[in-house]
Amino acid sequence: MNAFLLLGLGGMVGVLSGMFGVGGGFLMTPLLFFIGIPPAVAVATEANQIVASSFSGVLAHFRRRTVDIKMGLMLQAGGLMGAALGVVVFNYLKALGQVDLLVKLCYVVFLGVVGGLMFIESLNAIRKSKKAGGAAPAARRQRGWVHALPFKMRFRTSGLYISVIPPILVGVCVGILAAIMGVGGGFIMVPAMIYILGMPTKVVVGTSLFQIILVTGFTTMLHATTNYTVDIVLAVLLLVGGVIGAQIGTRIGVYLKAEQLRILLALMVIVVCVKLGLDLLLQPAELFSLGEAGGH
Amino acid sequence: MRKLLLSALTAATLALLPQSAAQAAKEEVVLGLSQDRVAITATFDGSEILIFGAVKRETPIPADEPLEVIVAVSGPAPSVMVRRKEKKLGIWVNVDSVLVDSAPAFYAVATSAPFAQVLRDTEDLRYRVSIRRAIRSVGAAMHIRGAQAFADAVMRIREKNGLYSLRENTVAVDEQTLFRTAIKMPADLTEGDYQTRIFLTRGGEVVSSYETSIDVRKVGLERFLFSLSREQPFLYGLMSLAIAIAAGWGASAAFSLLRNR
Numbered sequence: 205m206n207a208f209l210l211l212g213l214g215g216m217v218g219v220l221s222g223m224f225g226v227g228g229g230f231l232m233t234p235l236l237f238f239i240g241i242p243p244a245v246a247v248a249t250e251a252n253q254i255v256a257s258s259f260s261g262v263l264a265h266f267r268r269r270t271v272d273i274k275m276g277l278m279l280q281a282g283g284l285m286g287a288a289l290g291v292v293v294f295n296y297l298k299a300l301g302q303v304d305l306l307v308k309l310c311y312v313v314f315l316g317v318v319g320g321l322m323f324i325e326s327l328n329a330i331r332k333s334k335k336a337g338g339a340a341p342a343a344r345r346q347r348g349w350v351h352a353l354p355f356k357m358r359f360r361t362s363g364l365y366i367s368v369i370p371p372i373l374v375g376v377c378v379g380i381l382a383a384i385m386g387v388g389g390g391f392i393m394v395p396a397m398i399y400i401l402g403m404p405t406k407v408v409v410g411t412s413l414f415q416i417i418l419v420t421g422f423t424t425m426l427h428a429t430t431n432y433t434v435d436i437v438l439a440v441l442l443l444v445g446g447v448i449g450a451q452i453g454t455r456i457g458v459y460l461k462a463e464q465l466r467i468l469l470a471l472m473v474i475v476v477c478v479k480l481g482l483d484l485l486l487q488p489a490e491l492f493s494l495g496e497a498g499g500h
Numbered sequence: 501m502r503k504l505l506l507s508a509l510t511a512a513t514l515a516l517l518p519q520s521a522a523q524a525a526k527e528e529v530v531l532g533l534s535q536d537r538v539a540i541t542a543t544f545d546g547s548e549i550l551i552f553g554a555v556k557r558e559t560p561i562p563a564d565e566p567l568e569v570i571v572a573v574s575g576p577a578p579s580v581m582v583r584r585k586e587k588k589l590g591i592w593v594n595v596d597s598v599l600v601d602s603a604p605a606f607y608a609v610a611t612s613a614p615f616a617q618v619l620r621d622t623e624d625l626r627y628r629v630s631i632r633r634a635i636r637s638v639g640a641a642m643h644i645r646g647a648q649a650f651a652d653a654v655m656r657i658r659e660k661n662g663l664y665s666l667r668e669n670t671v672a673v674d675e676q677t678l679f680r681t682a683i684k685m686p687a688d689l690t691e692g693d694y695q696t697r698i699f700l701t702r703g704g705e706v707v708s709s710y711e712t713s714i715d716v717r718k719v720g721l722e723r724f725l726f727s728l729s730r731e732q733p734f735l736y737g738l739m740s741l742a743i744a745i746a747a748g749w750g751a752s753a754a755f756s757l758l759r760n761r
Contacts, residue, residue, distance in 0.1 A: 252740045259748030301583045301594045309591075421741050428737030432729050436740050443744060447751035484591040490660075492653030493594070495581040 207441055209239065214253075214442035218449020221257065223457040224469045228450075229254050229387035230318075232442065234311055234476045241438070243307045244298060247386030248427035248434045249442070254388045254420045256443040257450060258413045265410030272361035272407045275371060276414040279393075282372035283419035286379020291426040294384055298431065301495065305484075310385050312481045318391055319473030326466040333463065362403045362411075370401055375415065382423045388416035527567070528556045529698050529710035538685065538694075538716040546687045549573075549714065552680035555700060565703035567676040568611065568618040572629055572699075573683050573714070575606030575663075576692030582650040598650040603635050605690035607664045610681045612671040620704035627699065627706060631655060631664050662686045689716050 213235055221228030229250050236246035265271050297303040355368045374396045378389035393412045397403045403411070428434040457465065534550035551571055561567075579601040586595040609629060611618045619629055628634050635655055658664040663686060671681040694714040700707050718726055729736045 252744050255741055256744035256748040256751075259745050260752040261748075263749065263752045301581070301597055305591075305593050421744075424740055424744075425734070425737040428729070428740060429733040432733060434729070434737065434740050436725055436729075436736070436743065439740060440743060440747075443747050447747060451751065451755045486592075487587070488585060488592055490653075490657060491585045491592075492650065492657065493583050493585070494654065494657055495583060 210438065210441040211445040213239070214445020215449035215452075216445075218257075218446035218451075219453035219456065220449075220469075220472070221446070222450035222453020222455075223460070224453075224465055228257065228446065230311070230315065230385070230391060231472070231476060232446075233307075233386045234315075234480055237308070238479070242433075243304045244294075244431060245433045245435055245438070247294075247307060247384070248424065248431060249439045250386035251382060251420045251423040251427065252434055252436075252439045253443045253446060254386075255417055255424060257446055258388060258416045258420065260447055260450070262410060262413040262417060265413060268410070269361075270407050271410040271414045272359055272403070273414070274357075275359045275362055275364075275401075275403065275407075276411045278357075278368050278371040279375040279378070279411070279415040280418045282375020282377075283379035283382070283415055284375075284422055285372075286376035286381075287383045287419050287423045287426065288379075289376070290380040290383025291423065291430065293380075294427075295430055307385060308480055308484060310381075312477055312484065314381075314385070314392075315473050315477035315480070319470050319477055322466055323470035323474065326463050326470060330463045330467070359403075362401075362407055364402065366401065374400065375419075378415070379419050379423075382416075382419050383426065386423075388412075388420055390416060526557055526559055527700055527708050529700060529708060530554045530556050531698060531710055531712060533696075533712070533714065535714075538689065538714060539719040547685045549683045549685065550680065551683060551696065551698075552678075553698065553710075555677050555679070555708075561676050562702065567673065567707075568613050568701045569671045569673055569679045569681075570612070570618055570629060570697075570699040570701065571610045571671060571681050571683065572634075572697045573606070573608045574604045574634065574695045574697070575690055575716070576694075577602040577604045578690065580654060582653055584650070584653075598647050600651060600654055603651070603654045603658075605663065605692075606685065606694065607631055607634055607658075608667070608683050608685075609665070610667045610670045610683060612669065612673045612679065614668050615666060618701050618704065619699070619706070623701070623704060623706050627697075627709070629697075629699065631659070631666055635664075661688075685716075691716055691718055 213232070217228045217232045217235065220231060232253070233243075233246050233250045236250065237243055241249075262271065294303060294306075297306050356365055357368050358365050374393060377396075378393050381387055381389045381392060390409075390412050393415070394408055397408045397412065398405060424434055531551070531553040534552075538547050538549070551573075555567065579599055580603055581597055582600055583594040583597040585592045588595065609615075609631065615630065619627075624630050624633050632655070635651055655664060662684075665684075671679055673679045694716055696712050696714055698710045700709070717723070725736075728739070
């Protein structure tokens with residue numbers, strides 16, 4: 205594999221992740237599929253790379269005190285369970301020869317849903333800002349099943365007094381995604397934290413990064429010890445490109461409007477989703493594939 | 501590139517052999533390799549091995565048929581899982597698989613003339629020289645019904661990736677005595693001993709053959725990382741994480757330094 209291609213890819217996704225404030229895992233992993241890295245290796249290695257980019261990001265949030273450590277720990281507890289579960293499922297399907305399918309299906313579904321929602325939402329936002337001059341819709345705190353659950357706990361940084369069950373469940377879901385898709389899961393967790401847990405927006409990103417580090421780190425260890433699919437050289441090339449790209453992307457992002465950014469990101473997500481979907485739907489040129497023998 | 505003067509050494513030993521041994525086979529191969537080791541380093545991007553040699557003979561050159569040379573290099577043969585896709589519920593999924601238990605990871609044949617001309621089919625069957633014969637000689641998996649399609653797939657995919665190749669007319673033969681060829685090896689080589697066979701043929705019959713091996717090994721960083729990941733996966737995982745954390749912290753520190761300036 206060409207080292208410069210990988211550096212460039214890392215850099216490109218880094219720029220995008222800096223511009224849009226996303227982890228970039230959900231773009232990087234499909235791109236790795238496209239250049240011919242086996243999905244199992246792409247997922248495990250990408251998990252390792254996300255540790256680097258999240259760590260870089262969370263340091264800034266710690267300085268600004270926008271990390272809810274207590275909430276993060278609850279999410280992490282769930283995340284570890286989810287990651288372990290995800291790796292078990294991953295390895296089981298790998299033995300069956302279906303892991304590529306699982307990973308790609310997950311991507312098509314998640315990218316499709318997230319890209320579609322983001323696209324519609326940012327179109328609406330653009331339309332509204334044109335009509336009303338940018339009156340943001342009032343944030344709605346959800347009252348209901350979340351507040352009826354037992355084991356309540358006080359989260360001072362977030363200013364919340366809620367049950368620990370929803371954060372743990374959110375953590376489990378994100379952990380499973382991290383293990384199967386090689387993503388940090390920020391794109392699922394951030395909306396979940398805002399709309400389900402009702403956390404204030406300013407602590408959401410920092411807390412989610414904090415949670416992602418441990419969960420993707422744990423996922424990396426699980427993949428490295430059970431599958432041997434973490435490729436350290438690949439990870440280093442991607443993360444060198446990635447961290448530099450992210451810093452550049454952050455600068456570029458300042459000059460663009462939030463809605464335009466989001467609509468661009470949404471379009472990109474949809475393109476990747478369509479490409480992956482077509483690969484599954486159209487008859488492949490080669491019906492046979494070679495894989496390593498043995499249980500793994 | 502290490503130049504090993506294997507040819508000179510082999511020639512010297514052969515010259516010392518008693519006459520009777522040389523008499524049994526009238527024509528013999530004296531071989532040289534540009535290197536008998538291939539080192540896969542982190543930056544390895546393929547290699548070309550020069551195989552050259554001479555034909556040693558006690559009698560004058562037979563006049564009837566010209567001498568032809570075949571060089572076959574065969575890599576180690578770890579078993580490979582071949583899976584077949586079929587359309588299920590609208591999407592293409594792997595439906596069945598066959599374990600092909602000994603198809604070489606690399607196989608290259610170079611000949612001095614079109615293959616059909618240098619080797620008869622019966623001789624091919626006996627020595628398993630052509631790609632098809634070399635792969636077909638795999639074990640029990642081949643008895644499964646429809647398994648040939650899977651073996652064909654192994655050949656097709658590896659031919660496409662440059663791992664299997666038949667290169668006709670690429671062995672140069674001078675005066676029916678000196679021959680040389682270059683075998684190109686791709687970047688994604690499997691480690692192991694690469695068995696190298698040389699056949700001398702006349703009129704499609706093998707008159708002499710010679711065998712040696714080329715050692716292909718990962719070295720340096722590549723070797724270290726590979727064995728660490730298999731033997732100490734926990735340590736390897738921790739190392740990956742340490743690198744990731746260090747890179748993340750380093751990037752954050754470096755850029756905040758730049759910003760403050």
